[in-house]
Amino acid sequence: MDKIQVLQIGNKSWKELYTLPDLLELHYADAIRKPLKKLYDLVFLDRTPSDPEITYLYKATRAYTLFITEKVEMTEKTAWLYHSRKGRQITHENVQHFLSHEAKNYFSSQYGEKIPLNSITVAQGFRGMVKWNGNYSVCLKGDFGKDFHQAAFGRQNIPIFQGQCIDLWLEYSKSPNMSIAIAISLTAMGSYSDILQEWRFSEDEIKRGVQLDNQQADGFLFISLLVKGKGELRIVALHDRYSRRGHGFFLPGGERYITSKGEEVFCYFDPGDMKPPLTVYFSGYKTAQGFEGYYLMRNMGTPFLLVAEARLEGGAFYMGFQEYEDLIPRLITKYRDELGFSSDQVILSGMSMGSFGALYYGCDIRPHAMILGKPLASIGDVATNGKLHRPDSFATSFDILGYLCNDANQESARELNHRFWDKFDRTDWGRTKIIVAYMLEDDYDGTAYGKLMEHLHSDGVQLYGKGFHGRHNDNTDGIVNWFVSQLKQILREDFHRKVDG
Structure with missing residues (x-):
């Protein structure tokens, strides 16, 4: 396992004061005079930072990994850093114990x-x-x-x-x-x-x-x-x-929620710069469990919420029992309210299976915008298309039918399609932008973009998209690039943010 990268800012290096385990690599600085070149796994402040240092520290510190000692004065700017990085306080008498027993849980990987x-x-x-x-x-x-x-x-x-x-x-x-x-x-x-x-x-x-x-x-x-x-x-x-031994699921600060039926959902919240919007990203189908899109969302600088699930082989499209489906919008609302935002200061996004999560719970949140890559909407059709359009590919779609509808037949497929479209049709989309990058020959759900156009009747709704030739799993790079460009455009034009690229 790679060594855990630790940054310590203070008047004296902790290498001289404490015993460091072999798995920690401590980088000491008495002052920061230029941007830091990497993202650290742990950051300790042992003196009050200057305003320019705070700017550099913000960009180099992951949420939930900032610790400050009693030597730090909580100035207005320092308090902003502390809250934006979800910081914690640590006393000098507890530093050795933390380095010896807790720091090992802040490794950068997730699996x-x-x-x-x-x-x-x-x-x-x-x-x-x-x-x-x-x-x-x-x-x-x-x-x-x-x-x-x-x-x-x-x-x-x-x-x-x-x-x-x-x-x-x-x-x-x-x-x-x-x-x-x-x-x-x-x-x-x-x-x-x-x-x-x-x-x-x-x-x-x-x-x-x-x-x-x-x-x-x-x-x-x-x-x-x-x-x-x-x-x-x-x-x-x-x-x-x-395991992080209680310091988070998958990532430091990652949360796990489980319903009375045993259905899991995971979320990770980073307050970013605490300015609108809150960008929510739903992970796609993946057999390697964990959060998707961390660096993509972090690089935007906004507050963001990652949502992931691990049911069936690589996800069950964020649908489940009612308790489960009530839980996800409640989590989004919880962090929206913590930031003091309104729903028109929220963006929902995702690709493939993640696009369905954004669409499905967009009906509850009614966000400012939804940005979707390779959208899937009629999940019943994803299963029925398996026989003729993509034999021997994504058989999980039949497990999804069985799991959500108790059977894997044509009637179950129609039922699952209606489960989404009935909810979608009941929603007032009048203040929402829906931005879609889709595959023209999609072999999972080739009708998603056309049906979105057909079902949107709300005054004021905006829908626009770009089609790419290929099947569902083709040209992912092209989809991702357009997805990112549209997210940046929304941040610049609708929220007046300075975004590179």
Whole structure:
């Protein structure tokens, strides 16, 4: 793992005052006289910065990674930096503990994955019924016995390095008279039999989420699911994610929300310069879990909110049970209100699956603008187009039908299409700009742009777009470049911002 880059501003280097772990690389400066060349993972202020220094520090500091000591006077400009970077205070007596035990959680990378369903094996001793539901879940039904026995295990072991912490999250449902547990073995790297450590987690611990902190050596995790009782167990997914031990999900400050039905959504808020607009970016479909668009949004300088999800193989298009669909607009509204903005000071954006999130929740927010790349609107059509237009590609669309409509047939596809368009048609778009970059031969949803034109009847709405030749996954660079250019244009013309390019 790369070293964590730490910037310390003060009158004396902390290298002379504290013991630094090997994984930290501390850069000390008594003064900052020119722009800093990189983005730091942690920034410590041990004296009051000057106004020019604050400008340089703002551009080099990630949100949630600024710490100030008691030596810093909270001037007006310093307070602005502190709030815009979501800073925290730290006393000198706590610095050594933080450097030794907490700083390791501020690594710059993010990663998570779902263990593929086809790598889950049902235990040989199980004599009940087994039913595979596409790539969504596997159901085990029968009598598992009065004591815990292995019901399933993962053939794909999870690599874990010494000093690394991993969060495990199991999606499942079961009959009330059944109990489950998870058994995990850490095997030394390069060995099949040298077990370094073993863990066992109860059902209550599984519900809260399992955290594995490996202080032994580099190795692999072998995971078994233990079950007792009689009934039906549905295994949906096992997720493993790089853990920050309570300092955020995926990124420092990243948040995870989960509904009573076990549906997850993640968000990351950066206040930027705290001036309008708030730019919301919905992540697209991706099997590598985490936030998308961080550097793109950060480079714009505005406050921004990243939204991501990790259901099914790479996302379920931000639709779910009502509790889930109420949660997402509530999060957007929460950060809009924290900034003191109104809805006409909000931009929603996204590409591909992310474009659907922007459109779907744009109906609730009614933002100033929506900027969409490769828009998908009729998700039922995305599934039905799979047979003729893109065979053997994006079979997840059938899992989405099954997940959201309990079946994968033509009627379910029509139902899913109406779920969006009925909501879209009920919305007054009179004060919204909808800006679209679309593929002319899109093999996922080739009618999205045309149907947007057909369904928009509100007085004052603006819709404009640009078509690119190719199928859905073609010419991503062209789409991204136009997407970025339109976002910059909106910032310049509608919010009077100075934006490069």
